[in-house]
Every structure is written in C-alpha cells, then in structure tokens.
Amino acid sequence: xxxxxxxxxxxDKRWRVIDATMRRHGYxxxxxxxxxxxxxxxxxxxxxxxxxxxxxxxxxxxxxxYGVATFYxxxxxxxxxxxxxxxxxxxxxxxxxxxxxxLEALQQxxxxxxxxxxxxxxxxxxxxxxGLAPAVVFDGKVVGNLTPDLALERIEKWLHHES
Amino acid sequence: MNPEELHQLAEQHxxxxxxxxxxxxxxxxxxxxxxHSDQLVNAIQRELKQQGLEKTCPVSGVGCMGLCSAGxxxxxxxxxxxxxxxxxxxxxxxVASVGNEPLEQLxxxxxxxxxxxQKRVVLEHCGQIDPExxxxxxxxGGYTALLTxxxxxxxxxxxxxxxxxxxxxxxxxxxxxxxxxxxVAKARNPRKFVVCNGDEGDPGAFMDRGVxxxxxxxxxxxxxxxxxxxxxxxxxxxxRGEYTTSVKRLRKAIMxxxxxxxxxxxxxxxxxxxxxxxxxxxxxxxxxxxxxLIASIEGRRGTPTPRPPYxxxxxxxxxPTLINNVATLASIPPIINHGSEWxxxxxxxxxxxxxxxxxxxxxxxxxxxxxxxxxxxxxxIFEIGGGIPNGHSFKAVQMGGPSGGCIPAEHLDTPLGxxxxxxxxAMMGSGGILVLDDTSSMVEVARFxxxxxxxxxxxxxxxxxxxxxxxxxxxxxxxxGTATAHDLALLESLCDLVQHTSLCGLGRSAxxxxxxxxxxxxxxxxxxxxxxxxxxxxxxxxxxxxPPTQGPNGKGA
Numbered sequence: 001x002x003x004x005x006x007x008x009x010x011x012d013k014r015w016r017v018i019d020a021t022m023r024r025h026g027y028x029x030x031x032x033x034x035x036x037x038x039x040x041x042x043x044x045x046x047x048x049x050x051x052x053x054x055x056x057x058x059x060x061x062x063x064x065x066y067g068v069a070t071f072y073x074x075x076x077x078x079x080x081x082x083x084x085x086x087x088x089x090x091x092x093x094x095x096x097x098x099x100x101x102x103l104e105a106l107q108q109x110x111x112x113x114x115x116x117x118x119x120x121x122x123x124x125x126x127x128x129x130x131g132l133a134p135a136v137v138f139d140g141k142v143v144g145n146l147t148p149d150l151a152l153e154r155i156e157k158w159l160h161h162e163s
Numbered sequence: 164m165n166p167e168e169l170h171q172l173a174e175q176h177x178x179x180x181x182x183x184x185x186x187x188x189x190x191x192x193x194x195x196x197x198x199h200s201d202q203l204v205n206a207i208q209r210e211l212k213q214q215g216l217e218k219t220c221p222v223s224g225v226g227c228m229g230l231c232s233a234g235x236x237x238x239x240x241x242x243x244x245x246x247x248x249x250x251x252x253x254x255x256x257x258v259a260s261v262g263n264e265p266l267e268q269l270x271x272x273x274x275x276x277x278x279x280x281q282k283r284v285v286l287e288h289c290g291q292i293d294p295e296x297x298x299x300x301x302x303x304g305g306y307t308a309l310l311t312x313x314x315x316x317x318x319x320x321x322x323x324x325x326x327x328x329x330x331x332x333x334x335x336x337x338x339x340x341x342x343x344x345x346x347v348a349k350a351r352n353p354r355k356f357v358v359c360n361g362d363e364g365d366p367g368a369f370m371d372r373g374v375x376x377x378x379x380x381x382x383x384x385x386x387x388x389x390x391x392x393x394x395x396x397x398x399x400x401x402x403r404g405e406y407t408t409s410v411k412r413l414r415k416a417i418m419x420x421x422x423x424x425x426x427x428x429x430x431x432x433x434x435x436x437x438x439x440x441x442x443x444x445x446x447x448x449x450x451x452x453x454x455x456l457i458a459s460i461e462g463r464r465g466t467p468t469p470r471p472p473y474x475x476x477x478x479x480x481x482x483p484t485l486i487n488n489v490a491t492l493a494s495i496p497p498i499i500n501h502g503s504e505w506x507x508x509x510x511x512x513x514x515x516x517x518x519x520x521x522x523x524x525x526x527x528x529x530x531x532x533x534x535x536x537x538x539x540x541x542x543x544i545f546e547i548g549g550g551i552p553n554g555h556s557f558k559a560v561q562m563g564g565p566s567g568g569c570i571p572a573e574h575l576d577t578p579l580g581x582x583x584x585x586x587x588x589a590m591m592g593s594g595g596i597l598v599l600d601d602t603s604s605m606v607e608v609a610r611f612x613x614x615x616x617x618x619x620x621x622x623x624x625x626x627x628x629x630x631x632x633x634x635x636x637x638x639x640x641x642x643x644g645t646a647t648a649h650d651l652a653l654l655e656s657l658c659d660l661v662q663h664t665s666l667c668g669l670g671r672s673a674x675x676x677x678x679x680x681x682x683x684x685x686x687x688x689x690x691x692x693x694x695x696x697x698x699x700x701x702x703x704x705x706x707x708x709x710p711p712t713q714g715p716n717g718k719g720a
Contacts, residue, residue, distance in 0.1 A: 032462035037404070037443050064463075071464040071621075072445030074404050092367035092564065092597050093523035095611055125448070125615070126366035127405070130523040131194035131231020131530055142197035 006056050009049035014042040018050075022057055029060045032068055036075055045079045083118040084158050086110075086138055086151075091126025093133040098147070102134055105148035109155060117159055164424035165432050166310055169301070172423075176302035185220040185261050186240040187211075190290065192227025193372060193408065194530070195234035200224070203235055206251045210258045220261055223299075226377020228290035229281075231530035233271050238290075247271035276546040277528045282509065284517045285493045286533045289377030294412050297419035300380035306425050308496035309384045312391055313433045316499075321392040322348060325495065327503035329515030333370075334360060334451075334488030335566065335592045336668075337514075337581040343485060346475040347393040350483035355395035357386050358479065358486045360456060361402040361409065364448035365564035366615060368595040370519040371489035373531045375402065375409040378493070379416035383439060385492035387426065388499065390437045393485050397438055399460055401450075404443045413441055448619035452667050453478075453486050455621070466623045467667035488593070490519050510536035514580035518591070524561075524598035527552045534579070541575040544598055555600040559683070563592025565612040565619075566672030568679025569605065588679040590672075605684040606691065609677045610638040616673040627670025630661035634677065641688060647696045651688060655681070 008015035021038040025031030035058065039050050046069050055062040069075045088094075088103045106121045129135050132144020138154055164172075180186075189195075189204045204224045211217045228236045233247035239261055246257060246269040253269060260266050283289075292299035300306070312321050326341025347355060359382060363371040375382060386398045400417075402410050417439050420426040428436040442460050449455045450465040453474050459465040460479060478484025494516060498506045507515045514536040520543070523529050527549030534543060540560055544550070551557050559569045568589035570577065577583050581591055599608065617631040637654040640646035658674035665671045681688060 028462075030460070030462040033445055033459065034443070034462075037445065068462070068464055071466075072447050074446035090366075092561070092595070092611065093529075095366075096524050096597070096599065096603060125364070126368070127193075128363065128369035128372050129193050129197045130367055130369060130521060131234060132197045133523065133529075135197060142193075144194070144197050 006053070009053050015053075017042050018054070019057075022054075027058055029058055032058060032060060032065065033072070036065075036069055036072075040075055045076045047077070047079075080120065084139055085120045085122060086136060086155065087122045087124045087127075089125075089127040089129070089133070089135045089137070090123045091128075091130065091133075093130035094126075094135055097133040099134045102136065102146060102148055102151055106136075106151055106155065109152055119155060119158060164430075166314060169306060169310055169431070172298075173301045173304065173307070176298045179298075180302055183219065183221060185242075187220060187222040187257075187261070188225045188228075188238040188240065188290070189222060190226075190228045190234060190236040190238075191224030192231070192234075192290070192376060192531075193369065194227070194231035195236060196408070198235045200235040203237070203249060203251060203254070206254045207237075207258060210254050214258060216258065216261070220258075223293040223296075225292060226289040226294050227286075227373040227531050229286070229530045229532060230271070230277055230528060232528055236271065239265075243273060245271045245273050275549075277530075277532075277549065280538075280542065280547050281533055282517050282535050283533045284497050284506075284509075285374060285381075285490055285519050286377070286531065287497070288381065289373060289531075292378065294377055294379055295415055297380060297416065297423060300378070300416075304500070305380045306384050306420075308499035309387050309391075309425070310431055311499055312388045313431050313435055318348060318392045318394065321388065321499070324498060324503045325392070328498045328506040329503075329510070329513075330491065330494055330498065330506065331514065331581060332488060333490035333494070333518065333593065335563065335590065337591060340487065340491055343475060343487070344389065344392055346473075347395070347483050347485040350476055352483050354397075354480075354482045355393060356479045356482055356484040357390045357393065357395045357398040358456065358460070358484055359386055359398070359400045359489060359492055360451060360453075360486055361400060361406070361489045362444045362451040362456060362459075363403055363406075363489075363593065364451050364619075365566075365593055365595055367521065367523050367564055367597050368593050369521045370531065370594045372403075372406055372409055373521075374489050374493050374519070375406065376412055379409075379413045380420065381493050381496060382489055383413075383416055383420055383426065385495040386439060387430065387437045388495055389485055389487065389492065391435050393483075395483075395485065396436050398440070399479070400439060400441045401456055401460060402441060402443060404445050410441060410443065417441065447621070448615075449621045449667070449669050452669060455667070456486065457484065464621075466621045467669075469666060490594070511578055511580045511583070513582055514591075518579065518594060520594045520596045522548055522596050522598070524596075525551055525555065525600035525603070526598040536580050537578045539576050539578050540570060540596075543579070543596065544575070548598065551598070551600050555602060557598070558601050558603060559599045559605065561589075561597040561599060561608060561676070562595065563590040563675070564595050565615045566590065566668065566675055567592045567595075568675050569599070569608065569683060570679075571683040588675075588682050590675070604642070605680040605687045606638065606642045609680045610635065610642050612676040613638050613673065616669065620669065620673075624664075624666035624670060626661045626664040627666065627673065630657055630665070630670070631673055633657055634661065634674065638677070641691055644691050644693060646692055647694065648692055649696070651692060 055065040135144045207222045237246045237249045244265045330340045331337040450459045455465040455467040474484045519533045613635040617635045622628045
C-alpha cells in the first residue's frame with residue numbers, strides 16, 4: 001500500500017523535479033536511487049528533510065532510505081562547504097604517472113593552510129580518462145598531463161580571484 | 164518502421180553522406196574532451212561558417228578514435244587525413260587545408276602499427292559516426308542485425324548463432340554468452356529482463372565507456388536482439404553514474420530509436436516488443452557484481468547475495484534476467500550480420516573473436532584498442548603500443564585491474580585468451596592493460612589495488628571486510644620497510660583465506676594482485692623486509708613516500 005501523498009518540505013520549486021521523478025516511476029520503492037540522484041543533483045546534498053519526504057512518499061522505511069543514501073559514494077548528506085573542488089584521479093594509470101605526488105602537493109597547499117582557503121581537495125577513483133594521466137578535475141573540468149607545479153598554479157589562480 | 168523503410172532510410176542517409184565532398188570529424192571521446200575537443204568542434208563550426216563551407220564540409224563530434232595519447236584528434240574525410248594534438252590556434256589552417264594540401268606538421272600517420280594491427284569489430288563505427296544522430300548509425304547499417312533476427316530467424320536460431328560464434332563474456336569471467344542466453348531462454352516465466360552492465364568500475368578501464376559514448380545504437384540494437392532471443396520485453400541499461408556523457412548519449416539514442424519504431428511495441432511489424440530504461444549507478448564498485456547490480460536497480464544497497472540462485476533463473480524482481488557486459492552485447496550485431504563462422508574464425512581455440520582493451524600506463528601510445536584474441540602481449544605493447552617511453556625498460560604488465568595479476572617479461576609471448584592468461588596467474592578481466600616500467604615498485608602496485616578493494620568492500624561478509632584491511636596494513640608495512648618475514652607469511656595465509664571464503668568476486672579476487680606479484684617478484688617483497696620487528700602501529704591512512712614526479716608524459720613522444 002502506498003502512503004498518502006504528502007507535501008514537500010518547503011515551497012522550493014526544486015521539489016517539483018523530485019516529485020516528477022517519483023511520479024515517473026509510479027511511486028515504486030525501486031525508484032529510490034533514481035529519486036536520490038535527482039535530489040542530489042537539484043540540491044547538491046541530501047538533508048534529513050529530503051530523506052524523510054522521499055521515504056514517506058515512496059512508502060519505504062526511513063532507515064532503508066538512510067541505508068541506501070550512505071551506501072553509495074555519490075550521495076552526500078552534508079552540503080559542500082568549499083566553493084571550489086579539485087578532484088585528483090587516483091586510478092591506476094594516474095597513480096603510476098604521479099597522482100600521489102599531485103595529491104600530496106595540493107593537500108600540503110590547501111589542507112595545511114591555516115587561512116582555510118575555499119578549496120576542497122578530493123580523491124576520486126578512476127575517471128576513465130587514462131589517456132590524460134595524471135588527471136585532475138578542477139570544478140568539473142578535466143585537466144590532464146599535470147605536474148604538481150601546474151596543478152598548484154591553477155589553485156593559486158582561484159585563490160587570487162577570491163582575494 | 165517496417166523493413167522497407169529501414170532499408171530506404173539507410174540508403175537515403177548513406178547517399179546523403181556521399182553527396183558531401185568533405186567531412187571533419189573531431190574526437191569527442193572522454194580523453195579528448197578532457198583536452199577541450201568540444202570547444203574545438205565549435206571553433207571549427209564558426210570557421211566553416213565564416214568561410215561559407217558549412218554546407219559542403221560539415222563537422223561533427225564523434226566517439227573515441229582510439230589514440231588518446233595524441234589527442235585531441237581531428238580527421239578529414241574522405242581523404243583519410245588525421246591531425247593530432249590539435250589546438251584552437253590550428254583551426255583556421257585546418258579548415259583552409261580541406262581539399263588542399265594537408266598540414267604536414269600536425270599530421271598523425273595512419274599507417275603506424277597502432278592503426279594497422281588492430282581489428283575493429285566492436286569499435287567498427289566508434290569514431291566514425293556522430294553518436295548523437297541515429298541517421299549516422301542507420302547509414303552504416305545500424306539495426307539491420309535486429310531486422311534479420313526478427314524477420315528471418317527464430318529465437319532459438321539466434322541463440323545457436325551466438326553459441327557457435329564462441330563469444331564469451333567480456334566483463335571478466337568469460338562465461339560463454341550462448342550458454343547464458345540458453346539458460347534465460349529456457350526459464351519458464353512470462354516476465355524476463357535483459358540488463359546491460361555498463362557499471363565499469365575497474366580503475367584503468369574505459370572500454371565500455373568508449374563503446375557507450377561512441378556507438379550507443381549498437382548496444383541498444385544488441386539488447387533488443389538479446390530480448391528477442393531469450394523472450395524478454397523489458398531491458399535496463401545500468402550505467403556508472405560518473406559517466407555523464409554516456410548517460411546523455413544513451414538516453415538520446417533510446418529516444419531516437421523509440422521515435423523511429425526501433426524500440427517499443429511491434430518492432431518492424433513483428434509481435435516482438437521491447438522497452439529500454441537507463442538506470443544510474445551511484446558510485447559503488449561492487450555494484451558491477453551481478454547480484455549487487457540487481458539490488459541497485461531495485462533501489463536497494465548494492466550488496467551481493469550468494470549464488471545460486473543465479474540471475475539467469477531468479478534475477479530482477481525474482482524474474483529470469485540476462486546480464487551482459489557492454490562489449491559482449493556490442494559484439495552481437497556483427498555476429499548476426501557476418502555469421503558465426505566469421506566471428507569464430509578470429510581468435511584462439513577457446514577464446515574467439517576480438518577484444519577491446521584499454522592500453523594505459525608506461526607505454527608510448529595509450530588509448531582504446533581492439534585486437535583479435537590470440538594476439539600476443541608483445542605485439543600489443545611493443546607494436547601497437549609503440550614500446551616504453553623515455554628510455555626505460557619493460558618490467559611487467561598488469562591485466563584485469565584489482566582482480567587480475569601481473570605478467571612479467573618472460574611471458575610476453577602469451578597469446579591473449581581466457582585460459583592462457585589464467586595459467587600464468589593473470590586474467591583477461593574487463594580489458595585494462597596497464598604497462599609498468601622499471602621505475603614501478605611491484606609491492607606498491609599490489610598495495611594500490613588492495614587499497615582499492617579495501618575501500619570498495621561492501622562490508623557484508625567478514626573475510627573481505629576485515630581481510631582486505633589487514634592485507635592492506637601488511638602491504639603498507641612492507642612498502643615502508645617495517646615488515647618482518649613473519650608479516651609476509653601472514654600476508655600469504657590471509658590471501659589464501661580471503662580468496663576461499665569471501666562471498667562474491669570482489670573478495671575472492673582481491674588477493675590476486677598480491678599473489679601474482681609474489682609469484683614473479685618475490686625478491687622485491689623480501690628485499691624490503693627487516694629483521695627487527697617493530698611494535699609501532701601504522702595508521703591505516705599511512706602512505707609510502709610519493710614516487711618521484713614526472714613531467715607531462717610523452718606528449719607526442
């Protein structure tokens with residue numbers, strides 16, 4: 001039995017996208033991952049309100065929704081704090097061609113900076129752009145054949161724009 | 164659409180292609196896209212407009228052309244000219260050269276072994292056609308295999324065809340595709356499913372991505388053929404969530420196929436109906452395992468369940484489900500079109516046909532290649548791959564990613580094949596070929612893959628959840644020079660334990676990289692052992708010192 005339809009947590013228009021996704025799948029429990037994808041894409045993260053709303057609308061236990069949301073790496077329960085992201089590929093080809101040194105150089109620069117610069121340094125599994133190894137995604141843009149110096153140069157550009 | 168309409172459309176589009184004197188193709192594969200080839204397409208478009216050539220020389224972005232290390236690549240048809248490392252500054256010169264003298268300084272020779280030694284069957288149209296236009300796919304014979312299957316063959320005949328071709332699963336395990344199809348076809352259940360596994364998660368593998376992005380209609384056609392053969396009318400395309408371009412192109416291709424009546428109800432006026440939906444993976448390597456993949460499509464946590472029952476008997480929502488890898492499916496239409504004998508004539512006794520490989524690592528030509536099975540690794544690395552760059556020497560090649568193993572120089576003449584590779588402790592895997600040179604530490608390679616398995620373990624069974632952490636810990640000790648002979652012995656016994664007691668393939672194969680590096684490079688492990696046991700605990704996040712950095716590798720080398 002499907003639960004009675006409930007109202008979205010807020011007036012935000014983005015909920016329409018999430019509603020449409022659930023409707024397209026006939027409010028079946030198996031629409032959960034697709035719905036979480038849509039929510040993550042619209043809001044950037046999954047907060048408790050969203051999880052509760054999706055659980056109630058699809059008629060599945062909140063614990064189940066939470067379990068799925070925390071199992072998959074693509075979903076995040078916290079908003080992304082930093083304004084810039086820098087994702088270092090740590091796939092095999094990149095690893096072999098110097099990704100560890102890239103990651104270390106970037107972390108040294110950002111994570112150990114007491115001024116807390118608005119950049120997140122993340123590591124990703126293979127981006128499947130192995131021809132570009134070692135590759136880094138700067139704010140969604142893949143850049144290949146990098147050295148630590150070249151990568152730091154890009155970061156510095158961001159920091160200078162900020163200040 | 165009826166059969167005549169398909170032929171007409173195909174002819175019409177093929178004819179239209181011959182009417183245009185020149186065409187420019189720009190590689191829009193993932194690697195070249197990373198080098199901004201999308202901007203290149205726009206720049207060429209602008210330049211063509213400016214010179215009033217947009218009608219006589221259209222430009223299109225196409226799927227991966229293969230030679231990623233020379234990207235971005237631009238090709239001029241029908242002259243067969245290929246330009247490499249193209250930047251926006253070269254655009255006006257390239258456009259001006261169309262129909263005139265080619266620009267020698269940008270040319271990429273097409274008579275090098277990288278191109279001539281390949282046999283492109285799965286990748287036949289990849290890089291040749293615009294993946295976002297169904298007209299292009301139809302012009303090169305797309306959906307004719309589906310037409311043949313539906314109008315001239317019974318489902319049983321299709322399966323016999325696949326069986327005779329000797330095609331085996333390209334996802335890694337190498338299970339005979341025909342047998343799998345037979346099992347699903349035999350299952351008595353009115354509702355069955357076909358699932359395409361596009362959740363390519365091995366680090367260093369991008370074969371499926373190349374096919375999905377370069378020729379999505381080929382895979383859609385194959386899924387419909389599979390549906391017809393096994394008696395399924397619903398299909399799911401399970402694609403890795405990170406592959407946004409693949410997802411976009413697949414969704415577009417499905418829409419175009421539906422609009423042209425190539426998917427949906429009563430295809431070609433026959434009683435056969437087939438619908439297709441795309442489902443996104445959400446970033447879990449283990450989701451590539453069949454039972455975990457089913458859990459993912461059903462909207463649950465992607466953890467594996469014990470087999471049997473196999474998905475072929477009880478899969479998606481308890482119904483018989485055929486799960487095939489992207490490259491396996493993409494091999495089907497040529498088998499129908501050219502016959503099973505033709506396909507079986509390529510390859511070795513037990514490994515037929517061609518296989519797509521992602522050639523990466525310390526090798527001159529990196530990219531996507533397709534060769535007949537039975538080709539030796541030496542040919543792949545030293546002829547097609549062009550050897551080892553920067554004056555270094557070959558040390559080993561890693562195949563099969565985190566489930567595979569390393570192959571040293573003495574086995575370079577092993578012909579590529581499922582059994583042949585297994586005998587020397589490696590596996591075909593999904594097709595990643597990673598070349599290692601004399602600067603690579605084998606312990607470090609093993610540690611890298613163990614770290615991958617450790618973080619990707621779903622945590623359901625104890626041997627894998629705990630074993631991978633412990634093995635990673637021991638490998639970190641060895642690579643930081645703080646391990647004793649006792650640690651090495653413990654590592655070996657753990658390998659045995661995890662291999663034999665884990666629930667699914669991830670855990671069972673996690674020790675493979677360790678076992679194979681131990682088999683061929685035991686000296687490297689032993690050389691870093693110490694005789695004084697250290698009681699110091701190493702934090703799990705410890706990393707060995709970073710290897711020396713390198714300059715931008717071999718651009719144009």
